[in-house]
Amino acid sequence: MALKITVIGTGYLGATHAAAMAELGFEVLALDVVREKIEMLERGETPMYEPGLEELLRRHVPGFEGSSGRLRFTQDWAEVGAFGDVHFVCVNTPQKHGEYACDMSYVESAIGSLAPHLARPALVVGKSTVPVGSADRLARTIAELAPAGADAELAWNPEFLREGLAVQDTLHPDRIVVGVRSERAEALLRQVYETPIGEGSPFVVTDFPTAELVKTSANSFLATKISFINAMAEVCEAADGDVAKLAEAIGYDDRIGKKFLRAGIGFGGGCLPKDIRAFMARAGELGADQALTFLREIDSINMRQRGQMVELARQALGGGSFLGKRIAVLGATFKPDSDDVRDSPALNVAGQIHLQGGQVTVYDPKGMANARRVFPTLGYADSALEAVRGADAVLHLTEWQEFRELDPAQLGEVATTRLILDGRNALDPVLWRKAGWTYRAMGRPTA
Known part of the structure; x- marks a missing residue:
């Protein structure tokens, strides 16, 4: 008999997972406590921008031409x-x-609401990022509340979605990690992920604590790598080095690798910052806080980058006040191919300059509506050209492809001063200088 799958929660993770499970051929029923989210998804619309997700939804939500009707x-x-x-x-x-700690109330509420309705054999699979030790406690809750008793089991299967690549990461994961306590649970999850396993995705079977630690460990490692190259950018600023060339040189070492070695204004979003802080908090509860003290410095380096970008802009404008200066900010989201502005370094920098008297105008290809909600007092433009019009300085703060393809000569015609500050080290300095711009990037004072 074909497995039937439910998904509890239809936010970014849940909506993507539900659509992907339908794409893999399963009958899927998704639940959310917010009626507006359900109605939106039933219209084939997503509550967030994620490339390819709306198309995937419409292939499986009833009512669309050619839909499978499986979701x-x-x-x-x-x-x-x-x-x-x-x-x-x-x-x-x-x-x-x-x-710093993680708020587990949504997970606990979901398990507490679901368990009393588990009257037949079922596997509950946690995908949320939780503090280590949570699965063991939640398994006891299910055992106490489920009418099926021992036939209602828990497993932990952490998600590794990258915003902008979430559909690909769900359908073609680079690894599948499952924390299980029985052969039956493992067998069910092998059945769920039969297609990606068949394509070669590694299937890693662990206990509960290890499965819970994988996601926070991976995020901590990535955060460390990003903050390391940003720390090197600070040293390059002081020593007249070029952090982009430094990153290229060390990236050829296959023990280090090139990924996540682009210095800039740091990481943000809804995962990395809160996950490393929750990891530190949980380590403290376990008496292992000294093992993760380095994450405090990682967090500190990351947050410091934002202030350094503000200072770089101040110095480039003559070192005085931002009062009366018009600043164009290209980018509002924490990363490209997303509309997510949670803990966005770009918006943080824009907000700091605004608070210090600058007239800030922001443009982002997808994040404008969310940015306006968070920072309604900033100025917003409908295009990069309009944002740059009359600007004394242009700050490139989110590395959208659209910004890399801008015509520096065309922008130069509308800017008051041809000054570009590259907060992501993603633009071509030669191209911009050829069009008469002064180009300055973090960690590259002489580049």
Whole structure:
């Protein structure tokens, strides 16, 4: 008999996972407690911008031409419990307000609402990023509340989605990690992921704690690599070095690799910052806080980059006040191919300059609506050209392909001063200088 799958939570992770499971051939029922999200998804629309996701939804949500009809939505926990063989929990785990620790209330609520409706054999699969030790506690909750008793099991299957590449990462993962306590749970998950396993995706079987630690460990490593090259950018600034050439040279060492070695204004978003802070908090609870003290410095280096970009702009404008200066900011999202502005370094820099008296105008290909909600007092333009019009300085802060393809000569005609500050080391200095621009990038004072 074909497995039936449910997905609890239809945010960024849940909507992507539900659509991908339907694409893999499963009947899928997705639940969310927010009615507006359900209605949006039923219209084939997503609550966030993610390349390829709306097209994937419309291939499987009923009502669209050629749709498989395999993906439906509900708000009824009883319907979910009766329908599913495998239940994926994909709810949010934000940072607690005023603390480093992770807020587990959404996960606990989801498990507490689902478990009483598990009257037949079922596997509940956690995908949310949680503090190590959570799965063991949640397994006990299921055992206490599920009418099926021991036939209702828990497994942990961390997600490794990259915003902008989430559909690809779900359908063709670079690895599948499952924390299980029985051969049955492992067998069910092998069945769920049969297609990607068949394509060669490694399938790693672990215990609960290891599965929980994989995601936070991976994010901590990536954060460390990004902050390392940003620390080198600070040294290059002081020593008149070129961090881009330095990164190229060390990147040829296959022990190090080239990825995540582009110095800039640092990382942001809804995952890396809160995940490394939650990891530190949990290590402290376990009495292993000294093992992760280096993450405090990683966090500090990352946050410091934003202030350094503001200072770089100030110095480039003569070293005085931003008062009366018009600043164009290219980019609002924390990364390209996304509309996510959570903890965005670009918006943070724009906001700091605005607070110091600068007239800031922002343009982003996809993040404008979200940026306006977070920073309504900033100016916004409908295009890069309009943002740059009359600017005394242009700050490139999110590395969208659109910005790399801009015509520096055309922008130069509308700018007051041809001054470009590359906060992502992603533009071609030769191209911009040829068009008469003064080009300056972080960690490259002489480049």
